[in-house]
Amino acid sequence: MQQHNSKYDVAVVGGGIVGLAIAYVAAQKGLRVAVFERHPKAQGATIRNFGMVWPIGQAATTFHRAMLAREIWLELAQKAGFWANPGGSLHLAYHEDELHVLEEFVATTRQVGYQCQMLTPLETIARSNAVNPVGLEGALWSTTEVNVDPREASEAIHRYLIQQLHVDIFYNTVITNIEYPCVTSGVSEWKAEQIYVCSGADFETLYPALFAESGMTKCKLQMMRTAPQPNQWQLGPNLAAGLTLQHYASFAHCESLQLLKKRFAREMGDYNRWGIHVLVSQTRLGELTIGDSHEYGLDLSPFDKSLVNNLILKYLKKFLKAPTTEIEESWHGIYAKNPGKTEYIVQPEEGVTIVNGLGGAGMTLSFGLAAELFGQSVSYKTTAG
Ligand SMILES: Cc1cc2nc3c(=O)[nH]c(=O)nc-3n(C[C@H](O)[C@H](O)[C@H](O)COP(=O)(O)OP(=O)(O)OC[C@H]3O[C@@H](n4cnc5c(N)ncnc54)[C@H](O)[C@@H]3O)c2cc1C
Numbered sequence: 001m002q003q004h005n006s007k008y009d010v011a012v013v014g015g016g017i018v019g020l021a022i023a024y025v026a027a028q029k030g031l032r033v034a035v036f037e038r039h040p041k042a043q044g045a046t047i048r049n050f051g052m053v054w055p056i057g058q059a060a061t062t063f064h065r066a067m068l069a070r071e072i073w074l075e076l077a078q079k080a081g082f083w084a085n086p087g088g089s090l091h092l093a094y095h096e097d098e099l100h101v102l103e104e105f106v107a108t109t110r111q112v113g114y115q116c117q118m119l120t121p122l123e124t125i126a127r128s129n130a131v132n133p134v135g136l137e138g139a140l141w142s143t144t145e146v147n148v149d150p151r152e153a154s155e156a157i158h159r160y161l162i163q164q165l166h167v168d169i170f171y172n173t174v175i176t177n178i179e180y181p182c183v184t185s186g187v188s189e190w191k192a193e194q195i196y197v198c199s200g201a202d203f204e205t206l207y208p209a210l211f212a213e214s215g216m217t218k219c220k221l222q223m224m225r226t227a228p229q230p231n232q233w234q235l236g237p238n239l240a241a242g243l244t245l246q247h248y249a250s251f252a253h254c255e256s257l258q259l260l261k262k263r264f265a266r267e268m269g270d271y272n273r274w275g276i277h278v279l280v281s282q283t284r285l286g287e288l289t290i291g292d293s294h295e296y297g298l299d300l301s302p303f304d305k306s307l308v309n310n311l312i313l314k315y316l317k318k319f320l321k322a323p324t325t326e327i328e329e330s331w332h333g334i335y336a337k338n339p340g341k342t343e344y345i346v347q348p349e350e351g352v353t354i355v356n357g358l359g360g361a362g363m364t365l366s367f368g369l370a371a372e373l374f375g376q377s378v379s380y381k382t383t384a385g
Pocket of ligand 1: 013014015016017018019036037038039041042043044045046047048049050051052053054173174175176198199200201202205206221222223291292332333334335356357358359360361362363364365
């Protein structure tokens with residue numbers, strides 16, 4: 001066994017956003033941090049997602065964590081030199097029942113602190129000329145959503161941690177065993193005061209028995225990207241529409257959602273079957289990122305379905321007016337989900353903490369959660385923008 005003499009304050013297994021957030025917060029506190037990533041660079045859910053920091057989708061219980069994370073994202077984007085666009089979002093209503101859910105959401109959440117308001121069709125179109133005006137009944141405008149390009153952001157954060165915060169990142173290093181205070185990869189061993197396991201959808205390598213009994217599952221999402229839009233065409237705010245209302249926890253308490261769900265069950269069977277709701281965002285280079293579907297289970301097909309992508313694009317065309325939706329790239333990503341919960345945090349042994357199961361909100365919540373884990377209270381500047 002090759003033992004590395006120096007002892008770290010914090011060892012993090014996994015170079016996805018959860019591991020990076022913990023490494024960032026710990027290193028900022030002056031702690032000596034090591035990150036272990038099995039691949040030559042991160043390739044998991046963190047580089048496959050939309051890059052949407054999405055407070056408006058969070059229930060009241062995690063909204064403030066999301067807002068703290070938003071603030072950290074914007075600060076880190078400046079420091080690490082990656083693009084972050086605090087352009088907000090529009091949830092578009094093309095049916096009376098969709099409008100009712102949005103109105104009920106605004107009326108019932110005033111005390112939470114969501115920074116949003118209802119817009120008329122004319123006001124909506126004034127905010128974004130990418131919105132299809134035909135049949136538009138209104139929209140929810142929210143100021144708090146931020147976009148990053150996850151591929152660029154992930155690389156920049158890795159670089160920043162190494163160069164500016166002196167974090168040791170060991171790539172091509174799969175951690176195969178943990179026995180506190182040691183983390184082991186093949187014949188190499190390191191020691192740390194605190195060990196965080198942030199292995200995302202890999203439940204098989206470390207503490208497999210614990211994951212097996214935890215009820216944690218995986219979710220596969222199909223995604224697409226267009227080429228850059230011509231002539232510097234701008235999407236403006238991120239766009240979502242009716243299907244999204246049955247997806248995010250923030251809307252779940254709305255009584256009017258039941259009627260909408262009944263209509264979708266009648267009219268949108270294929271969409272429900274593949275867990276599709278449709279969001280669109282734009283990268284710095286002008287590409288549109290489009291998704292997504294949700295297939296749950298521990299035995300997910302490695303193959304993508306064109307049926308699913310076609311359904312997503314068909315729905316997108318109902319609300320988006322863009323110069324081109326010709327697809328240049330498609331892929332899928334898999335995240336870990338703790339059903340009914342916003343995360344999975346357990347201590348399998350003294351000194352070791354598993355942080356996982358952030359589901360579809362890892363980009364939105366990781367920095368806030370990491371700050372909480374290291375003792376920061378959830379406070380942030382109250383006004384977005
Ligand atoms: C298609 C898609 C779209 C999404 N869109 C959004 C969005 O817009 N906004 C949002 O908030 N969230 C979004 N999410 C969710 C978000 O991407 C995830 O919650 C988040 O990326 C999970 O981060 P993670 O660090 O847990 O996992 P990962 O990013 O998968 O990282 C885990 C890392 O651990 C490494 N690893 C695992 N085991 C070991 C080991 N034993 N030794 C060494 N390394 C190991 C892996 O190689 C991997 O790099 C989306 C997810 C997907 C898939």
